[in-house]
Amino acid sequence: MTSDRKIIIDVRDLDVSIGGCPVLERINLQILENTFTGLIGPNGGGKTTLLRALLGLIRPERGEILIQGRHLGTGDSRAWIMGYVPQKIAVQRGAPFSVLDTVVMGRYGKIGLGGRPKKKDREMALSCLEEVGMAHVARQLIGTLSGGEQQRVFIARALCAEPKVLILDEPTAAVDVAGQDSFYRLLHRLREAYSLTVFMATHDVGVVPIHCDAIACLNRTLHLHGRPEEILKKDVFKKLYGSEVEMVMHGKIPHRMIGKHHD
């Protein structure tokens, strides 16, 4: 990619195995600051594993990860520049946490182990809830909210860590089309407001050329990575995903035609 933007995430020759089985092999991936990268690939292709490795939650077998030019060790505090919205958020209906408590948890990396949230942390959490349009339910129990509402709260929790990078794992998997639309509007607004770099795993191939400025295709190893205009032209991509992308491009979702537009 040609750009004068800095590399914020640099993955070099990364191998990850789980229980002795290779899950990721020879991953090389550079993500530029302030870009929005969509990570696509089949189920079981290793998307979640890669995101967790970037967060320092999994120790790689080989290779290295640099965040802002510095090595990331497992559990390293530098992982806190990354806000994380995990794939499956199983909230028990009766979970004894308020929405505000849930968002304050995003501050624990800053507060430190054994520390207690202060007024400043609560204020920060409330302003993040305002940002995602959920401040009015701050006192409700998290388990009483719908899936889409909970997702917004978990985005607020990630924001509360004051991240430079927002990592989202299949965020629209359980959201209907209208919900997806408002989710992407929110995401674009937050990117702008906080100068975020976004790295989002999704199995929804069609949304990627519409919303992202880079695509990474992962199936155990990284097959393609680049700007949508370039990737969409490649035969490998057309073979793997062409028909799904065409369907979205000609569907009802408002879009700009990447690769075909003349402006």
Ligand SMILES: Nc1ncnc2c1ncn2[C@@H]1O[C@H](COP(=O)(O)OP(=O)(O)O)[C@@H](O)[C@H]1O
């Ligand atoms: N905790 C785990 N224990 C055993 N195997 C796992 C575990 N997590 C992931 N895997 C395996 O690693 C591979 C990649 O999984 P995952 O990263 O979840 O892929 P994706 O997110 O693309 O669906 C799969 O084959 C999956 O079975």
Ligand SMILES: [Mg+2]
């Ligand atoms: Mg996954």
